[in-house]
Amino acid sequence: MLADTSQFEIVLAARAAEVEAVLDRLLTSRAGPGEIVRPDRLLQAMRHGVLNGGKRLRPLLVMESAALFDGDPADALRVAAALECVHCYSLIHDDLPSMDDDDLRRGQPTVHRAFDEATAILAGDSLLTLAFDILASCESALAASANIELVAGLARAAGIGGMAGGQALDLAAGSAAPDEAGIITLQAMKTGALIRYACEAGAIAGGANQAERERLSEFGAAIGLAFQLADDLLDLSADAGVMGKATGKDAAAGKATLAALHGQDWARRQLSGLVAQAQALLEPFGERAAVLDAAAAFIASRRR
Amino acid sequence: MLADTSQFEIVLAARAAEVEAVLDRLLTSRAGPGEIVRPDRLLQAMRHGVLNGGKRLRPLLVMESAALFDGDPADALRVAAALECVHCYSLIHDDLPSMDDDDLRRGQPTVHRAFDEATAILAGDSLLTLAFDILASCESALAASANIELVAGLARAAGIGGMAGGQALDLAAGSAAPDEAGIITLQAMKTGALIRYACEAGAIAGGANQAERERLSEFGAAIGLAFQLADDLLDLSADAGVMGKATGKDAAAGKATLAALHGQDWARRQLSGLVAQAQALLEPFGERAAVLDAAAAFIASRRR
Numbered sequence: 001m002l003a004d005t006s007q008f009e010i011v012l013a014a015r016a017a018e019v020e021a022v023l024d025r026l027l028t029s030r031a032g033p034g035e036i037v038r039p040d041r042l043l044q045a046m047r048h049g050v051l052n053g054g055k056r057l058r059p060l061l062v063m064e065s066a067a068l069f070d071g072d073p074a075d076a077l078r079v080a081a082a083l084e085c086v087h088c089y090s091l092i093h094d095d096l097p098s099m100d101d102d103d104l105r106r107g108q109p110t111v112h113r114a115f116d117e118a119t120a121i122l123a124g125d126s127l128l129t130l131a132f133d134i135l136a137s138c139e140s141a142l143a144a145s146a147n148i149e150l151v152a153g154l155a156r157a158a159g160i161g162g163m164a165g166g167q168a169l170d171l172a173a174g175s176a177a178p179d180e181a182g183i184i185t186l187q188a189m190k191t192g193a194l195i196r197y198a199c200e201a202g203a204i205a206g207g208a209n210q211a212e213r214e215r216l217s218e219f220g221a222a223i224g225l226a227f228q229l230a231d232d233l234l235d236l237s238a239d240a241g242v243m244g245k246a247t248g249k250d251a252a253a254g255k256a257t258l259a260a261l262h263g264q265d266w267a268r269r270q271l272s273g274l275v276a277q278a279q280a281l282l283e284p285f286g287e288r289a290a291v292l293d294a295a296a297a298f299i300a301s302r303r304r
Numbered sequence: 305m306l307a308d309t310s311q312f313e314i315v316l317a318a319r320a321a322e323v324e325a326v327l328d329r330l331l332t333s334r335a336g337p338g339e340i341v342r343p344d345r346l347l348q349a350m351r352h353g354v355l356n357g358g359k360r361l362r363p364l365l366v367m368e369s370a371a372l373f374d375g376d377p378a379d380a381l382r383v384a385a386a387l388e389c390v391h392c393y394s395l396i397h398d399d400l401p402s403m404d405d406d407d408l409r410r411g412q413p414t415v416h417r418a419f420d421e422a423t424a425i426l427a428g429d430s431l432l433t434l435a436f437d438i439l440a441s442c443e444s445a446l447a448a449s450a451n452i453e454l455v456a457g458l459a460r461a462a463g464i465g466g467m468a469g470g471q472a473l474d475l476a477a478g479s480a481a482p483d484e485a486g487i488i489t490l491q492a493m494k495t496g497a498l499i500r501y502a503c504e505a506g507a508i509a510g511g512a513n514q515a516e517r518e519r520l521s522e523f524g525a526a527i528g529l530a531f532q533l534a535d536d537l538l539d540l541s542a543d544a545g546v547m548g549k550a551t552g553k554d555a556a557a558g559k560a561t562l563a564a565l566h567g568q569d570w571a572r573r574q575l576s577g578l579v580a581q582a583q584a585l586l587e588p589f590g591e592r593a594a595v596l597d598a599a600a601a602f603i604a605s606r607r608r
Contacts, residue, residue, distance in 0.1 A: 036465055159339070
């Protein structure tokens with residue numbers, strides 16, 4: 001196991017650098033095969049939305065889940081980059097004036113503020129599309145059947161029955177506060193689906209068998225719940241300086257969260273339980289799962 | 305060859321009914337595998353944007369291109385439905401206030417008018433995502449490698465180097481009119497890429513060899529150009545009643561088109577040449593290509 005959180009953060013930064021190098025290379029002005037030209041302003045908007053200092057937690061989950069098995073790390077890196085494109089597209093669209101109307105993201109102007117609204121919509125659309133291009137651009141030994149599973153899984157995690165549907169529920173929650181079951185569904189879709197997919201996709205890219213894939217999917221589900229609870233707690237307590245965006249916003253908008261519903265003490269106990277549950281799922285993998293084990297702890301303890 | 309345009313329109317309507325039955329079945333409230341729930345309002349917005357009386361020209365191109373070969377028609381139908389989801393997503397986003405700001409589409413309120421802007425953005429996002437889910441949901445004999453090619457091809461036709469990039473160029477053309485080369489690039493991306501892909505994807509789904517795929521891709525490129533010229537001509541001449549939306553709009557906005565640049569006579573001559581070129585590409589397929597042959601003529605002569 002890793003000694004402490006700072007040791008994990010070093011690994012996280014190294015993984016982030018790896019995936020950012022891939023994203024930087026994918027987001028160049030040179031048109032890929034089957035493309036005509038890449039309009040520069042749109043490309044710059046995509047780069048603004050992607051190469052923005054994100055923690056790259058989802059890519060780390062893909063890469064470390066894959067590293068439990070014996071697949072080619074280049075495959076996992078490709079899947080990680082695709083997943084990060086989807087995550088960044090969702091942030092760009094969520095920030096739009098008709099959605100959460102945010103001017104800042106990680107202390108920088110959001111894409112529609114730095115460019116314009118139409119360009120932000122198209123940048124999101126193009127990143128979502130690029131993610132599937134990346135998954136399908138198989139230059140490796142990974143079987144086409146595994147690639148197809150990765151495409152289907154990403155589509156389901158990100159679509160109406162997953163992340164995009166979760167954002168729709170979140171918008172609706174502004175006018176009619178959901179009950180506890182409604183909050184759980186909303187969060188499982190809006191943030192849970194993609195985190196869960198990150199871990200399962202890593203397992204697929206690594207060449208895991210069906211039982212191992214399901215174990216990683218369960219691990220992803222547990223840390224997805226932990227991620228959301230930690231977010232709720234941060235939102236209840238953190239100040240705007242640490243978050244780099246307006247906070248207390250959810251509470252101010254009367255948004256229901258499990259932490260708000262049951263209180264911070266309950267949320268912290270839940271969080272510890274979820275981390276323990278997630279870490280227990282990693283036991284069969286021994287020392288090979290040290291980084292994932294630390295990731296679960298990091299997610300629960302993160303300050304931003 | 306088909307006797308006349310009205311005979312082609314009967315085939316087009318029959319193919320439209322086939323793909324609409326598939327789309328209707330795909331857009332149900334029942335969550336698919338890997339999905340959690342499908343929020344009803346978002347689903348209704350997707351249905352509004354898809355099941356709206358479109359001509360379904362692109363699905364017809366997929367299905368008829370596939371019918372030149374001996375693949376399972378169910379595969380072509382699936383690919384056709386995926387492509388139509390992408391086409392409909394692009395219309396929903398193009399109609400948004402920050403883009404073309406259209407209130408009507410085929411005489412009905414656009415999705416952001418019938419619902420709201422955020423829901424329209426998410427409906428488009430979810431349709432784009434669903435398209436890849438459909439392509440990857442392989443229940444047929446089509447090889448996974450063919451499915452992966454279909455995914456990659458769709459992503460490239462629809463992304464920054466294709467349709468979405470074309471829309472970005474189109475928005476930019478509002479402030480700085482492109483020259484002839486710029487117009488050609490813009491149109492090849494905004495409308496050409498998806499039409500071309502429709503024909504090539506049909507060939508892939510039908511089991512064509514590489515040379516046949518390239519032939520269908522060339523056919524698609526020719527009719528894509530014809531489609532755009534016919535559109536330009538319609539825009540120069542048609543009245544609002546026939547189009548079901550505001551016309552003369554491109555001209556009013558000072559938008560450059562090849563027909564506006566070179567005149568209507570030139571455009572009509574070009575159009576005839578493109579149809580002849582497209583039809584010549586179909587010769588090796590004989591009577592089996594009768595509907596595609598008629599489609600090329602229909603595209604050039606259409607009134608809306």
